[in-house]
Every structure is written in C-alpha cells, then in structure tokens.
Amino acid sequence: MKKTTRRSFLKTTALGVGALALAKPGISLAKRALNSVSDSGSDINLKRFPTYCEVCFWKCAGWTHLDGNGEVQKVIGNDDDPNCNGRLCPRGTGGVGQYSDNDRLKRPMIRTGERGSGEFKEVSWSEAIDYVAQKMSAIKEKHGAESLALFQHGSGGDHFKHLYKAFGSKNITKPSFAQCLGPREVGFINTFGAGLSSPEPTDLRNTDCLVLIGNHLGENMHNGHVQEMSDAIDRGASIITVDPRFSTAASKSKFWLPIKPATDIALLLAWINVIITEELYDKDYVARYTYGFEQLKAHVQDKTPEWAYGITTLNPNDIRKTAREMAKAAPAVIIHPGRHVTWYGDDTQRLRAMAILNALLGSWGRRGGFYFPEKLKVPDYPSAKYPKPKWTWKDIDPEKYKLAPLSVSNQIIDASLPEADEEHKIRGWFVVGTNLIKTIPNRENTIKAINELEFIGVVDTMPAEIVKYADVVFPECSYLERYDMLRVSQHREPNIALRMPAKKPKWDSKPAWWMAREIGLKLGLNDYYRWSNIEEMLDWQLSQAGTSLAEMKTVGVKNYPRPYNDMYLRYGEDMEFNTNTGKIELYSTEMAAMGYDPLPNYTKHDDPDYGYYRLIYGRAPMHTFGRTANNPNLTDLMDENNVWVNPKVATEFGLSNNQKVWLKNQDGVVSSFPIKVRITERIGLHSVYMVHGFGHNNPKLTRAHGRGASDSELITRVKVDPIMGGTGMRENFVTFLTEKPIKMEVKS
C-alpha cells in the first residue's frame, strides 16, 4: 500500500483554503450573464468568446472571434494561458476547420444495414435518446449496468463518465492510457511515487540539457513545450536526440544518436553504467532520497557502452560523451519521458530506466529538471452519490496488468469478445470522441468484439470509421459551438479555463453535455442532474473557485498563485515520496512484490525478415491523429502522408520519389490505399516511417478518404506490456508492393 505524501497532502488542503480566501462573490453578475445569452447561441455582449482547443489534448486556451457577419473568423491564443502563452499551434489556428467542415455529422442516426455497412436513417433526437435509454436499461436488467463500457477521449467524455457512474458502471476507458502514456505513468509512479500527467511538469524553460528519446517535440506540437524548448535552444541548452530518424528535434540537437529501433533500454542501461562508474551522479541526492542504489550499481555493472554498442549500433564514445553532457548540466537536465510510449511491450521498463536516470542526476524536483506542478481543486456540482458497481475492470483478470492504475482499453475490448468470460463480459459500448478502428491496434479483434455487442452508440463530430459500426450515432457540435467542463490543468501555477459557444450548433448537432443529461433523465437519473443548464453548473463550480461564469467569459483563463513557494525541492530538504519505502525507488519494491523485474532489463526484440522494414510512425505538425485529416484548413497544408525510405533501400526496390506503393506487413495485410515514397537519408536502414492518421476508409470523409496510407491497419502484431497492458505497436514489419495487388481485402 502506498502512503500519501505529507507534503502533497498539506499542499492540497492549503490550496482549497487559499481559493476560498480569494473568492469574490460573482453571483449577481453571473445571473446577468446567464440572461444575456441570445438565441443565436452566442453571448451578445461579447466580442470574443473564450474557449480551449480540442484539436489535441494540450487544451490551449484561446478566443473565438466572429466577423462582421457573425461567422467564425479566427481562433487565437489567450495571453494569460500557460499552456500556450497567447499562441496557438498551426492545428489550433486551423481549428476553425473543425467547425466549418461540411462533412460533419449533422443529425442523429440509427443504423439500418449491417454493422460496418455505413447504412443509416436519420432520426429525431428524442427517437435516438429513447432508443439508447431502452438499450441501456435492457442490458442493465439482463446483465447489470457493469456490462456497459465507455470508451472516451476528449472533453465530451467527461459528461458521459458522469452518466456511466450514475448508471452504475465504472468500466470507463480511454486510449490515452494503454495506447499512449500508460507505461510512462506506471514507470514514474513506481520510481518517484508520482506520474507526470499533462502538461508534463518538465522545466524545459530552465533546462541546460534536454534528452529526447523518440520524443519528437517540434513535430509533436505540444504547444507550451515546443515554445519552451525553442527558448532553451536559444539560450544554448544542449539537446540530445535519440531517434532512428533524423527528426526536427534531431536537426536542432548537439547530439543525434541514430539508434537501432527497439534497443533503447540497452542505451539507457549503458548511460546509467557510465553515470555510476564515473561517479557522475548526485551523491547527496541519491543518498538522501533514493532506495536501492547498490542493487542498481550491481545490476548495470556489465552494461558498458561497449556492450550497448553491439545492440544499439551506437558508438561507445558517443554514449560516454552524452552521459557526461547530461551530468555536466545536472540537476538542470531532463531525460524527457515522452508521451506516446507504447512501442515494444517492455515500455514500462524503458520508462523506469528513464526515471532512474533522472533520479541519479537529481533532476526530479529541481529547477531545469522536473518541477512540482500545482492544480486547483474544483468540486463537482452537488449530486446524489454514485452507486457502487458489483464489479469493475479490475475484476476482469486480476492476475493481468497488476500495476495498471487505469483501465486498459484493449482489455475491455477483449472482455467483449465472444469467448470472453461470462461473469465479467462487456455487452454494450458507448464510444465518445475516439476512433477505435484507427486507434487500437489489431483492428480485426476490435471489429470482432463490436460484432458481438448488444449495443454500440457513438458520439462524434465526423463520419469517422467507428461511426460505421454504431447502432446509433450522436452528432456532437464542434468545440466552438459548445460549453464543456472547465479545464482544470496542472502547471507551474494552478489555473482554470472556460470553453463557451461562439455560435449556435450547426445543423442538428448538440453538445455532449446535453446528450448525456437527456439520456440520464430518460433513465430516471434525475438526482444526478440537479442543474437544468450547464451554465448553472459551471457558475456554481466557478463560485467555489472564487470567480464566476460572468468573469470567466471576459477573461477566459484565471491563474492562481501557488499557496507555497515549493515548486522545487530545497537543498537538503527532507521529502517523503509516495512509494513503499518513502524514497525514490531505483529498485522498485512494488514491482518486485508483483513479480515484475524490479530493475529494468534489456530484452531482445525481433528483427524484420529480409526485404521487410520496421514500421515506425509519428506526428506531423499540422495534424492530430486522424481527427484533422478532413479539416479543410489543415488539408490545405498537408493532405496525405508519405513513407520515408532510405536511399539504399529505395535502390534495392527500384523505388523513385513520389512513386505510389502499397505496403504489405508480416501477416500479409496490405494497405487499403497506396502511399507516396519519400526517399531520404533522414531514415536509417532498419525502418520506414509514416505519419499516423491518414488512409481513411470512410468515403463520407470527402477530403481524407483514400489519402495516404494508414499505419493502424498494418499494426496487426501487438506486444502487450505485462505490467500495465500497454499495446506495443512498433513490432510490425512491412515491404513494398509496386503494383496494385490483384485481390485486395479492403477492411472497414
């Protein structure tokens, strides 16, 4: 059992009191504001409307401006927002396209053809809601509410989470855990007793040395961090990038280590070896705060740079030089933990190795390393107590993924398969804002699970692939047309941001909060919806935070002072960490107790067969996954992906630049669409690279359909992390087909 840190306990209580002391009653003002919302859906008194961006999960706060005709003109950043510092990234600026896209879902629909057929009839909202309420009640009666699962990502999910908990199910999951940052959180929790969450508390602004392992900031456009990294570069901080591809970050780096993919743990162990054998670690920090140094020292004794050379193909001198570079900057050094880290199935161990390296260099809790973030506590609107479910995702298979703190989406999918154990079987899904067909690897498995369901409802803004499988489709309006929950995110200072509509929803689309509430009321859950309009709910919450809806409409973002000056550890300060030993665990006692390696080991991964190349993928600065692939403003900037191929490989296959090829993977799966070749030295000999999110199969996405290829469809082999269920997706290998395959299986 983990202990609560005295420090964090003190901090949260103090902040609650602090917030109350700051409270300015804004009730009368708020009432006035409530009354001034006109029928057009926008607030007539406002010239600009606060929002926070929904194009990715960084949630930058901004302003929606309307032009003289009342049309959306632009979205710009809010100067007071620490996530964006007044500047949106290209995707956020292009967020207008999420609103103006004519391919958007327009009306509620009920399926008439087979699941996957995409045949629907339009229905009224009351028909759609009756249908869902009846399905949910039937499942509850037959199998219990617990057998309904919710897949969600993005703001709409919050409203459905409340609905689910009120209904009696905690089987709520999101792809941002087991397909994204899960291994990172588990690796860091089991080292420092704390995860990183979002925005990550990396003190990039003040760092002297930033180590990026795969993390491709610059293409990964997480706004505030890209800005801070570019400031750090201007200040002369040294960047060390480990990437088999010459990424944008690599091009700004003092050192680029073109590692052989899948071997990063060997490099990390060799770095730890150098730091320990050359006594470059922070001796006072290690002695004062860490547990298990001697075990670690023995563990890495033979993990020399020469040993790692044979695995990673990196020159041992470069390994030594870069280790010394980090130590020189310590503690103002960041071994950046990355964000999408579900690569090879041993990802928690790789992230543990990264956490350990940070601990040795004393960067956790230090200026230029990792700061202690602060977050405001905003209470939920008073409502009835949630019922206690009879079982949750934790009961599906308690022996699996023992250190997963959140539910594992792929496990919920497996629990929906025909062969799943009856006792904890999932029978119905709501899917809110996540395109599971493209997001979860091993698509066939997802479709098999969907076909077994008694019910599947989808809430989306676009005719994404998942929509074709829905029994009922709920068209959500874009984020520029709706309220959502407050953005309460961590940062150097606690802050909140408001999203409000600048326009009335187009066509017959509606906000998710409205849908969830209507379904809730239909199900008789009135005690969980004691507010009649979300403005009433938000205003109450804001009053608890010492502000009001009226004030937030005019400022958009509110920053609060930290109650204590404790962003960094003070030198010599005692600190109890939230681990079993109360120390930073170099040797993880929790992992040992659960039967996992308490110290990270390198394990060898498969190499591709002759003529095949490892498929690796990443982000383009102007797109977010598949969600922007049809955005008219962003397709103007990039409307398809291409496949990066090393010149030697291209010669071997006789490929030329811009030639269209089909990719075939190790299981014989061929990409539905061809992709253009980009011949470049920037990718090594072991792999090919493409941007995720293209190759859409739904013809209703008129700009995205058939543009480029989909990495997801080629990821049929999944290496699951035994510790927390993350889906390692980078052990798929592809080869090139230069002619259109005669018999092509086009799936979904």
Ligand SMILES: Nc1nc2c(c(=O)[nH]1)N[C@H]1C(S)=C(S)[C@@H](COP(=O)(O)OP(=O)(O)OC[C@H]3O[C@@H](n4cnc5c(=O)[nH]c(N)nc54)[C@H](O)[C@@H]3O)O[C@H]1N2
């Ligand atoms: N092959 C492969 N798979 C991956 C990744 C990868 O790089 N490659 N990345 C992984 C990572 S890191 C993550 S975080 C996940 C992300 O996974 P997802 O969040 O599923 O990402 P998207 O594919 O963008 O799907 C989002 C869906 O939400 C819809 N949407 C957009 N805006 C709104 C809105 O305002 N309201 C509603 N209701 N819906 C909206 C979009 O139309 C789209 O259908 O994918 C993971 N899966």
Ligand SMILES: Nc1nc2c(c(=O)[nH]1)N[C@H]1C(S)=C(S)[C@@H](COP(=O)(O)OP(=O)(O)OC[C@H]3O[C@@H](n4cnc5c(=O)[nH]c(N)nc54)[C@H](O)[C@@H]3O)O[C@H]1N2
């Ligand atoms: N523009 C844009 N920005 C985004 C997003 C987006 O969709 N668009 N999505 C956001 C989200 S949700 C996430 S999770 C993050 C993800 O962003 P990151 O956490 O930065 O993503 P990764 O998938 O870890 O990084 C991809 C990089 O890993 C490299 N790579 C591949 N294999 C290996 C390997 O074996 N070893 C090493 N060292 N490197 C390897 C690839 O060449 C590529 O440069 O991006 C966020 N930012």
Ligand code: SF4
């Ligand atoms: S980083 Fe860009 S896309 Fe993401 S929330 Fe900020 S502005 Fe929007």
Ligand SMILES: [Mo]
């Ligand atoms: Mo992610």
